[in-house]
Amino acid sequence: MAEKTRKQEFFKGLWGENPITRQLLGLCSVLAVSNAVINGLAMGLAVTFVLIFSSLIVSLIRKIVPNQVRIASFIVIIATFVTIADRTLAAYFPHLSKAMGPYVPLIVVNCIILGRAEAFASKNKVSRSVIDALGMSGGYFLTILLMGLIRELLGNRTILGYPILGKWFSPWVVMLLPPGAFIMLGLIIAISNVIDFKIKERQKRV
Amino acid sequence: MNLATRMIVTLTSIGLISGSFLAIVGQVTKERIIFNKKHEIEMAALKVVPGASNVKMIYEERDFAIFEDRDETGNLIGYALQAAGTGFQDKISLGVGVSPDLNTVLSLIIIDQKETPGLGAKITDEISFLQYWKNRDCSKSLILRKPPVDNPNSLAPNEVNAITGATISSQAVLNIVNEAIKKARQLQAEGKLSERH
Numbered sequence: 023m024a025e026k027t028r029k030q031e032f033f034k035g036l037w038g039e040n041p042i043t044r045q046l047l048g049l050c051s052v053l054a055v056s057n058a059v060i061n062g063l064a065m066g067l068a069v070t071f072v073l074i075f076s077s078l079i080v081s082l083i084r085k086i087v088p089n090q091v092r093i094a095s096f097i098v099i100i101a102t103f104v105t106i107a108d109r110t111l112a113a114y115f116p117h118l119s120k121a122m123g124p125y126v127p128l129i130v131v132n133c134i135i136l137g138r139a140e141a142f143a144s145k146n147k148v149s150r151s152v153i154d155a156l157g158m159s160g161g162y163f164l165t166i167l168l169m170g171l172i173r174e175l176l177g178n179r180t181i182l183g184y185p186i187l188g189k190w191f192s193p194w195v196v197m198l199l200p201p202g203a204f205i206m207l208g209l210i211i212a213i214s215n216v217i218d219f220k221i222k223e224r225q226k227r228v
Numbered sequence: 229m230n231l232a233t234r235m236i237v238t239l240t241s242i243g244l245i246s247g248s249f250l251a252i253v254g255q256v257t258k259e260r261i262i263f264n265k266k267h268e269i270e271m272a273a274l275k276v277v278p279g280a281s282n283v284k285m286i287y288e289e290r291d292f293a294i295f296e297d298r299d300e301t302g303n304l305i306g307y308a309l310q311a312a313g314t315g316f317q318d319k320i321s322l323g324v325g326v327s328p329d330l331n332t333v334l335s336l337i338i339i340d341q342k343e344t345p346g347l348g349a350k351i352t353d354e355i356s357f358l359q360y361w362k363n364r365d366c367s368k369s370l371i372l373r374k375p376p377v378d379n380p381n382s383l384a385p386n387e388v389n390a391i392t393g394a395t396i397s398s399q400a401v402l403n404i405v406n407e408a409i410k411k412a413r414q415l416q417a418e419g420k421l422s423e424r425h
Contacts, residue, residue, distance in 0.1 A: 083242075088238060091235045095239060098242050098243060098246050105250055105253070106250070109253050112257065112264070113264070114260070116261075120340070177346060178346070195346035195347060198345035199345065
């Protein structure tokens with residue numbers, strides 16, 4: 023396969039290899055904390071921080087670490103950044119930290135991060151790994167944000183706590199509960215599949 | 229260097245570097261995290277007794293604490309009870325303001341809860357729940373009004389509104405409050421709440 027340009031490396035994370043809609047990785051946190059926009063934002067930022075820095079470090083030390091202990095090393099590195107993110111949130115944004123509960127520490131086991139470390143950062147140059155991490159976290163960020171927008175709007179009539187829909191709209195409480203998360207995620211994946219299919223059809227005709 | 233030593237050296241150094249990094253981050257954030265927790269409870273204790281300008285913790289045990297609320301001139305205007313108990317899904321922690329004679333609930337605030345979003349979580353909502361907790365007569369146990377009424381004035385003095393669809397959460401809050409007031413009364417009878425001004 024021909025080497026991708028940097029632009030392609032970045033955009034594949036947003037669409038073609040989007041970690042959530044295409045690779046179906048790291049769904050636990052997406053389902054759990056997307057019930058409000060602000061939680062989605064904070065989770066997206068935390069994952070972005072951890073993914074970029076762990077990809078950077080993993081790529082830097084890729085030639086030093088013996089193959090046999092690479093996974094253990096990656097996990098230690100990831101856990102370090104997750105703990106930094108978690109402590110910082112708890113110290114400076116206590117409300118957000120409370121709303122996200124155990125899901126920040128659980129970024130350690132988020133498959134996107136170990137997945138990118140193993141599949142990409144450990145085999146590629148530093149600059150390329152960071153671009154890949156940016157694209158992947160961008161894809162994660164946008165998807166969890168979209169979920170948060172729809173779920174908060176339909177489930178609570180608000181966006182970021184500001185009322186958007188009037189009293190005439192009876193909130194769909196189910197959207198705030200776990201079933202709502204599964205339904206939304208299923209719809210988003212289905213819609214993105216349809217769009218992807220259409221794009222490929224058009225490319226074939228050309 | 230043979231493979232075994234390389235493995236040991238790499239993992240050890242990664243561990244050491246991460247460890248020292250985390251030690252620094254832990255040191256920097258530790259005080260602020262403790263401060264945040266204390267501050268949150270104190271702010272709640274101040275808020276539940278209207279007109280209070282300073283609070284002091286005078287009693288503490290597991291899941292229960294009493295704060296004295298005084299106004300600007302130093303008069304005791306009420307107590308804030310911080311209590312926690314079992315909710316529908318997890319522990320509910322709340323603060324309740326009571327008059328100095330422990331016969332009136334001044335107001336209620338929920339500090340921490342993990343009830344069902346959209347249903348039980350409404351216990352944190354001013355309009356659908358907390359507003360009905362203002363100035364309740366708690367000389368006897370408080371009871372739940374079910375189904376809820378719209379106007380706070382149509383509640384009996386010792387009644388509070390339940391939340392439609394979340395009776396268990398409403399009942400849990402009520403039990404925690406009743407229990408806390410009972411405990412405070414017991415402590416007062418034992419003379420552990422200072423009456424000095």
